[in-house]
Amino acid sequence: MTSLPATSNPPSHPPTSSSEDAYTHIRTLIAKYSTNFLPHTPGSYVVHGKHVTLSGATGNVGASILDQLMRRDDIEKIYLLNRRSKENVVESLREMFKAKDLDYNILEKGRPALEYLVVDFSREDLGLAKEVYLDLRNNTTHIIHSAWLLNFMAPLSKYEPTHIAGVRHLISLALSSPQAQPPRLSFVSTIGASMAYQGPSQIPEIGDQNNETIIPEIPIDDPSIAMPIGYGESKYISERILVNAARGAGLRTTVIRVGQLSGMSTNGEWAINEVGMIIIRTSMAIGIYPDRLPSFRWTPSDIAASAIVKQSFVDNQPLQYFSIDNPFPTHTQEISAAILAHASQPMRGLHWTKWLEYLEEGDFDPRVVPGVLLVWIFRERWTKAAQSAAMGWNESVKVAPELANGPVERTMISRYIRYWMAKTGNKAKQAHKL
Incomplete structure (x- = not known):
């Protein structure tokens, strides 16, 4: 997650174009990155235990996701994808864990094993050496993709080369797996990808709704629902690409729409630029x-991370949607x-x-x-x-009951x-x- 730009002349409106032009461009990008999927071919390669590929571990929620993963006994290995060197990532993680009052020593215990990979999401091979890419492809059983630029000033064009293309490249990685079924790709999306939704919905049974429209825990094919800035539109586009890959090429994917987050429920750490x-x-x-x-x-960030990890390991349907939102408002x-x-x-x-x-x-x-x-x-x-609209949470709370702990x-x-x-x-x- 990035800081807001420090300028004394901030824009008075979001960097966006007219609605119809924007919707046409969104559909064009979805089509561009949804072509020529190579359907998964079941293979005989066997992996023992969960091998998780995680992006965004040095982010606010990503660090807590990594902490949650390290505490699970069913995970054998974690691949950490980052654009920076191992030394820089290790230092960032040390600082993040200290700020959040998490135990950094857990990263040095040796199990799950950690492998730090410097990647370029704009490249189909992720910028990895061939043997490294093949090892990642062959052994990954789950992908949690949380790395994303959080900058409300950035236009959609800034997100295409690395972020949207990166989703497509992770899809290709998953579909080329030699395992009997492809790894599940869990995408950490945002309420900004659907916050303008005004369609029919079922009112959840818990929480205080105040007669709000509820965003259902399903894919929605309507570009007008996305927040009209690059951040929300890029997440919406990526959701649709994942849906197309699931329906047309056998991808197993989970989309997790994340709502408004607060800081840690434990020590009070909250990124100052959120x-x-x-x-x-x-x-x-x-x-x-x-x-x-x-x-x-608001949902505390550590509670959100716990829910994301649980939702990422649910495997009931090839295409699944969950949300991170507090049923109880502040x-x-x-x-x-x-x-x-x-x-x-x-x-x-x-x-x-x-x-x-x-x-x-x-x-x-x-x-x-x-x-x-x-x-x-x-x-x-x-x-x-x-x-x-507020996000629906009936299915999400069943998987992660901590989401309904109460208001901040x-x-x-x-x-x-x-x-x-x-x-x-x-x-x-x-x-x-x-």
């Missing part, structure tokens, strides 16, 4: 918090109460529409007030909140704020106009 922390940091910097916000369905009063409890300056609430106007007119330094970079996203999301409440939000303040010298920076 949306929830940006709202908190911005509010505490300017002395004003947004009032009357729509509810958030209400705005919980957020404001936590902010008020830790503020180092007088605070006041302001209706979120006025709060956004204040950010736009303030000419603040985005390094201190990062919310100025996301005003257009906040306005888009919060304006349409009454019409926006003010005590946990306070934990996030305390962690962040400790990292910044126990005092939140106050904003000054440029």
Whole structure:
């Protein structure tokens, strides 16, 4: 996951084209990367135990996924795909595990075995030497693909060469397996790939729905449902490519749509450039918090990782859909109460529409007030909140009951704020106009 760009002149709207042109382009890319699949041919190669190929292990959720995988007795080996050298990845993992209060020593115990591979997702052979690629192809039983650029400013074109093409190349890897059945490819998608869904849905039996439209745990063939920025569109395109490979070439795949995440439920670590922390940091910097916000369905990142791992090993159907979303929402009063409890300056609430106007007119330094970079996203999301969809979770919660543990409440939000303040010298920076 990447940081938001530090610019004092953020765009006022997402980098997108007209709707019909965008939908045509999305369909074109789906078709481009769904052609000439070579169907899987069952072979006789036998692998003992699970051999998991994981991408994105140095990401916020990826590190917790790796921690979960290392604790399973049924996994013999984990291949870690990364664009950087082993030395850089090891150092990043050490820092991530320390920040999340995870036991780094678990990575050095020798079982499951770890193999670090430097890859180039833009290449069909992943940039690997032939013998290394063949070993990966022959022995992988499960693929968990979580590596993705999280940048709301990036256009769709930035995602095609490496991310969308990379999904196709992982499909080819799976379909060429010499095993009796291809490895299951689990793709960590996002609610942004379907958040504009307005079709029919079945209301789940748990949680507080507030009459929301529910995104069903199924594939949806409609490009208009994707968030109209490169991040959401690229995930939607990749979902459709995987669906086409499953239906046309025998791929076994699981798509996991991930909703709004918060930080760790344990020690309060939360990446400072994720949306929830940006709202908190911005509010505490300017002395004003947004009032009357729509509810958030935050899931702690370690709980999300646990669910992703469980869902990735379910093998009931060739094509499976799950979601990571909290059935129990976090209400705005919980957020404001936590902010008020830790503020180092007088605070006041302001209706979120006025709060956004204040950010736009303030000419603040985005390094201190990062919310100025996301005003257009906040306005888009919060304006349409009454019409926006939540994700269904009936099947997902059956596999991972921890998803229904309850809402992220003010005590946990306070934990996030305390962690962040400790990292910044126990005092939140106050904003000054440029």
